[in-house]
Amino acid sequence: LLVLPSLFGEAGGDQRLDLRELLALSVAAAEAGGRRVRAVHEAGPDLQQRTKGKTQEGAAELLTAGDLQSHRRMASLWASTFPGVRVISEEHDEAALDLSEPWDGKIPLEIQKLVPSGQTVSKDSVTVWIDPLDATQEYTEGLLTYVTTMVCVAIDGKPVIGVIHKPFSGFTAWALVGQGTNVSARESYNERSPQLIVSRSHAGTVRTFSQKAFGTSVNIIPAGGAGYKVLSLLNLNKAEQPDQADAYLHITFIKKWDICAGNAVLSALGGHMTTLDGKDIDYRDSPGNKEGLIASVGLDHLELVKKVNGLGRAR
Numbered sequence: 001l002l003v004l005p006s007l008f009g010e011a012g013g014d015q016r017l018d019l020r021e022l023l024a025l026s027v028a029a030a031e032a033g034g035r036r037v038r039a040v041h042e043a044g045p046d047l048q049q050r051t052k053g054k055t056q057e058g059a060a061e062l063l064t065a066g067d068l069q070s071h072r073r074m075a076s077l078w079a080s081t082f083p084g085v086r087v088i089s090e091e092h093d094e095a096a097l098d099l100s101e102p103w104d105g106k107i108p109l110e111i112q113k114l115v116p117s118g119q120t121v122s123k124d125s126v127t128v129w130i131d132p133l134d135a136t137q138e139y140t141e142g143l144l145t146y147v148t149t150m151v152c153v154a155i156d157g158k159p160v161i162g163v164i165h166k167p168f169s170g171f172t173a174w175a176l177v178g179q180g181t182n183v184s185a186r187e188s189y190n191e192r193s194p195q196l197i198v199s200r201s202h203a204g205t206v207r208t209f210s211q212k213a214f215g216t217s218v219n220i221i222p223a224g225g226a227g228y229k230v231l232s233l234l235n236l237n238k239a240e241q242p243d244q245a246d247a248y249l250h251i252t253f254i255k256k257w258d259i260c261a262g263n264a265v266l267s268a269l270g271g272h273m274t275t276l277d278g279k280d281i282d283y284r285d286s287p288g289n290k291e292g293l294i295a296s297v298g299l300d301h302l303e304l305v306k307k308v309n310g311l312g313r314a315r
């Protein structure tokens with residue numbers, strides 16, 4: 001492990017951020033948040049679950065102590081390490097952030113090997129998206145394999161760093177577009193008749209939609225969590241990732257903290273995550289994405305888009 005003392009105590013003047021440090025902090029934050037998610041579950045059974053609102057489709061949006069504590073830890077790490085960086089988290093917390101436990105500055109060996117240091121970006125170009133607990137619904141149901149914590153760093157609106165961490169297995173997928181990643185795509189995917197992974201709790205009419213796009217015999221795998229569904233497109237063993245799919249399809253509203261990290265991981269592998277009409281998603285601005293989502297790697301993404309575009313989403 002390498003410690004970077006230069007990281008701390010920099011006076012305000014330096015507005016450049018090192019990409020490798022951003023990646024290592026993203027991993028550290030996702031894992032630290034994951035420890036909170038796990039601790040709350042282990043202390044259970046009371047997750048202090050409550051409803052924070054409703055989705056546009058009328059489903060309850062749940063919040064648990066796991067979401068909140070993970071948010072506090074993840075947001076505090078960012079705030080104490082890179083003050084002033086724009087961070088957008090799914091959760092808010094009026095309580096002051098805890099700046100007493102900053103990032104230790106250690107760059108994991110695996111990252112040191114794959115990503116050279118010294119590449120910097122301007123602080124103003126950065127937007128950090130935090131999902132302190134993806135698949136909250138499934139977390140409350142005890143379906144823990146779906147649960148992830150995610151961090152994404154967008155630069156000028158493009159997803160460049162993605163981290164998806166599974167607190168209950170300890171696995172972390174990370175990627176820095178154009179530089180390195182610890183995950184890979186599978187050798188082949190089924191293009192003619194792709195297995196689609198879709199939401200189990202915010203599906204909308206995705207089943208009918210999929211049949212219109214890919215034929216009535218299309219194979220659909222319902223699963224929780226946007227992070228989990230992206231992992232199902234990768235080359236991971238079955239014990240880690242029970243579901244394996246060829247494409248991820250989502251037709252209802254979704255927020256950018258749910259999808260940015262997965263988008264970065266897929267981009268790093270040469271894959272794509274776009275709206276249903278094939279547009280890239282801009283991660284600079286407002287959190288909502290109303291245009292649906294199709295994600296793939298190792299497939300002709302444009303062909304997929306041709307099948308799902310213009311079908312009328314009936315949301």
Ligand SMILES: Nc1ncnc2c1ncn2[C@@H]1O[C@H](COP(=O)(O)O)[C@@H](OP(=O)(O)O)[C@H]1O
Nearest residue numbers: 055133134135136199202224225226252253258
């Ligand atoms: N229609 C919708 N409106 C708001 N959020 C949605 C949504 N569909 C999915 N999401 C969010 O996207 C994530 C993945 O959804 P799903 O598991 O249904 O595929 C979940 O995030 P959180 O668990 O972080 O809230 C879920 O709340």
Ligand SMILES: [Mg+2]
Nearest residue numbers: 131133134258
């Ligand atoms: Mg989420």
